[in-house]
Amino acid sequence: MRHIGTRLVALACFCLFGLAAGAYPMAGTWLPPILVAYAGLLWWRTQLWLPLLPALLPVLDLAPRTGWFVLEEIDLLLLLTAGFAYWRLPPAPAGSARWPWLFRLGLLLLGVALAIGLWRGLQPLPPIDANTFNNYLSPANALRVGKAWIWAMVLLPPLRHATGGKPEALLPGMMLGLLLVSLAALRERWQFTGLLNFSSDYRITAPFSGMHTGGAALDGYLALSLPLLAAWLLARNAPLRQLAALALLPLAWYAALATFSRGLYLALAAALGIIATSLLLRHAARAAAFPALAGAGLLVLLLDAAFRAGGYRAYLPLLGLLVAAILVSRRRLPLMLASLVLLGAMVPIYHGYYLNVRFASVGDDWSTRVRHWQNSLAMMRPGSGLFGMGLGSFPAAYHWNNPRGDQPPRYQFIDHGGNRHLRLVAGHYAAGYGELLRMLQSVSVQPRQRYLLAVDVWNSGPPAFLHINLCQRQLLYPQNCAATPLRQIPTGVTWQRYFYPLDAGPLGGDGLPVKLEMAVEGRRAVLDIDNISLRTVPDDHELLRNGGFSDANNYWFFSSDRNHLPWHIKNLFLNIYFEMGWLGLSAYGLLLFSAVCVLLRRRDAVWLAALLAFQVVGLFDSLLDVPRITLLSMLLLSAAALQAKESPP
Structure with missing residues (x-):
């Protein structure tokens, strides 16, 4: 009976794919051959969705060309993924990986909160006309926001089967996605400002069209993916993975620094602190970690002195000499090189004009953010605290009811x-x-x-x-x-x-x-x-x-190039509360708490650092109003919480 059920789900996904593909404006894009190739690979090896989907989710973004952002190209990709995965999904064997009971309780509460939030967000039920699916002010915006949560739940059984309780199965796809996003960020910097110009106030968006009204989709993605590099960098007896991590680290770190995002800087500092503390607490790694970190710190002081004295003309040759010296010595090679990259790359950014402007305005920006949060809470209807105002409802609520009296264009x-x-x-x-x-x-x-x-x-x-x-x-x-x-x-x-x-x-x-x-x-x-x-x-x-x-x-x-507050609450947890109330916030808290407990028992500092870094960025931005970021974060959270057998949370 279960086999029939999964086949029916697969057939439903394939039928929906046909309808969606027929409606989506693919003309003039590379989407048709991408979908054909993706379908062919999944037909050949269904398990390939696990590395391919995390790699494609952040970069397959055609909204600026097609104009479509409710039904997106990732929905076509996900319909194919679910179709093939459910068609070949076997029954879960006894003793297979499963989620702790507290995580499953969180999923249950999230499902209820999601159903209520979707219904509330769709009120009043909109007529199907030319404005239904192309405007954040439409009640149908609830579908745009809600679909990511729904997709996350749909993919839970295939995720459980594909990972087998090992979240590291997602790493190849995450690293490939990080490479593609980093290259997109570097290309944008090279085209619009120059790679070494840190005085311009230009803020990169890379492949994330969801940033067309501001937001921090790129910041959230980097906070979630960049710490995972440490899993390969610190891998034992895996020189190829260490080499790949060392090659990717400078690209990804540059992309992160070039966002000029103070929230991302804080998140990555927290992630590095968690990983470094874990290394120092491990007796086997302490002898290598402490000298590597201390040595890199001294080298950064030299680089800073060189930059102050001669700018890039002194900094770049010295950086090259230091890298060559580390390569020749071959002592603690991965840690020394990684530490030098992480700390040394901060020197020219630190001396750049725009970063100093950003940090000089912290107080004013914080006051603005707090007032915005207060105004956002004031826009909630009386009695909406338990179940929220509805998914995707914030832009319309701000547009018509903000206490400032502004009416955005x-x-x-x-x-x-x-x-x-x-x-x-x-x-x-x-x-x-x-x-x-x-x-x-x-x-x-x-x-x-x-x-x-x-x-x-x-x-x-x-x-x-x-x-x-x-x-x-x-x-x-x-x-x-x-x-x-x-x-x-x-x-x-x-x-x-x-x-x-x-x-x-x-x-x-x-x-x-x-x-x-x-x-x-x-x-x-x-x-x-x-x-x-x-x-x-x-x-x-x-x-x-x-x-x-x-x-x-x-x-x-x-x-909306500069005015972003009408579109985002600017806090992940307030965003959940606004849309799904205390029920949704409690559900998310249970999921996060359960996953953190599992990771602490495993002593998996890398995954813990990635998940917590994402939450730190979420203290200053909504994040979950961008569907592909919501889905990716939920997939990683769910994979991290899987364990071989049920145990207390």
């Missing part, structure tokens, strides 16, 4: 007279000014090519300014823009067609991504936009897709 697709168009609504702020919301589409332009931009605009309200630019942009922070003349759009009774000649200038010549962006500005300004076109001159080739918005958000994405 928003967008909406309007169906009128058989035609669909885009409506942009400017923000209304108590301070009188604030951040713009930008609609974006990736375009491929040629340097010094002339273009003609045309757009239909209707202003039925107060005078408004329309911003339309071509800019180099990864996700946030435009630069080197070719801007149309800023024009005030007067109030009118019908549509007006505007034409803007544009010269791309250097855009498109250096490989940096280019996006067309639109925004509206003005007090209580509302603009209707339709039939936007960007054509080459003189051959009249169209660059934009879905310029008439007949397919709603297809190929259009949005960003």
Whole structure:
């Protein structure tokens, strides 16, 4: 009977995959061959999902190109994963790995909290229209947030079977994912600031489109994955794994330092403290660990003195000499090299202008964060403390009910007279000014090519300014823009067609991504936009897709570059409480406590450091409002809590 049940689950997943793949806009992406290759590998060896899924989850992110963020490419990947895994899922043998009873109690409570939170978040039940699945203000945002928790529970039986109670089975996939994320971060830094420029206030997002409204998806991912490198670095009689860890460590550490995230710095310091303490407490490792750490500390003092005296011209040659000396000596090689990388790489960051600015503003930023938390709690309805306001409900609650009286900008697709168009609504702020919301589409332009931009605009309200630019942009922070003349759009009774000649200038010549962006500005300004076109001159080739918005958000994405508080509570635990109340927070606490107890009994400092580092970042950011981060953290938490047989939590 169990065999029939798992086969029915698999068939349901395959059917849902067919429906989702038919609806998802894959044209012009690499997603079809990726899905075909992934399905072929799972058909050949189903267990391959365990290394492949953690590697693909952080990097397979096409939302900036497709415009879709409720149904995502990872959902297609997960439907295939669940389909193949359940089709070949055998009955659990006696004595197989299982979760402690306290963890299972947490899962039960989480399931109840999730069901209630999903129902509450969907209220009032939204009509299915052009705005249902493309707007954080829609009640359907509950599905976007809730699906990650649901996927985590769906994958628990295959996870239990695939790991066999050994969480290290996830390490190859986590390390591959960390490599890909680190390379994406390095590429972004190289393109937009330069690798050694630590004075710019540019904040990287790497492959995480969920950061288009701010947030700390990259920080949370690095906090979760970077400490796991120590499992390979400290492995005994495993030179290949140690070599791989030493090669990956500088890339990942650079990516972490280049976030300029104070919360991530604190999280990684805590993780390093846990791992170092564990090494010093182990008698067998103490003789190697203490001299390695002390020696690396002295070498860092030398590097700091060199940087102060001669900048990179003195620092880089000395760093090379020290690395060469450690390689020649071959004494405590992995620990000495790792310690030198971790501490030595901090020297130029520490002397950078922007890091000092970040730490100088700690007091003001903390006060802002505390006020935001207080305001967030004040937005909760009376009596919602036990079960919460509902999944995904915070953006809408802030938009309509925040105590500051601000009304952030928003967008909406309007169906009128058989035609669909885009409506942009400017923000209304108590301070009188604030951040713009930008609609974006990736375009491929040629340097010094002339273009003609045309757009239909209707202003039925107060005078408004329309911003339309071509800019180099990864996700946030435009630069080197070719801007149309800023024009005030007067109030009118019908549509007006505007034409803007544009010269791309250097855009498109250096490989940096280019996006067309639109925004509206003005007090209580509302603009209707339709039939936007960007054509080459003189051959009249169209660059934009879905310029008439007949397919709603297809190929259009949005960003809020600087104002992030309307979209995030900025605390993981408050976020759970806001959405699922005390019930959800208690469930998460039970899961975390049970996993920590299991790891302490195993004396597994590496996994303990990774899980706790993630929670430290969560003290300052929501994290769980990004589905792929929620899912990945829950998979690692669940794998860490597995044990060979049931025992007290």
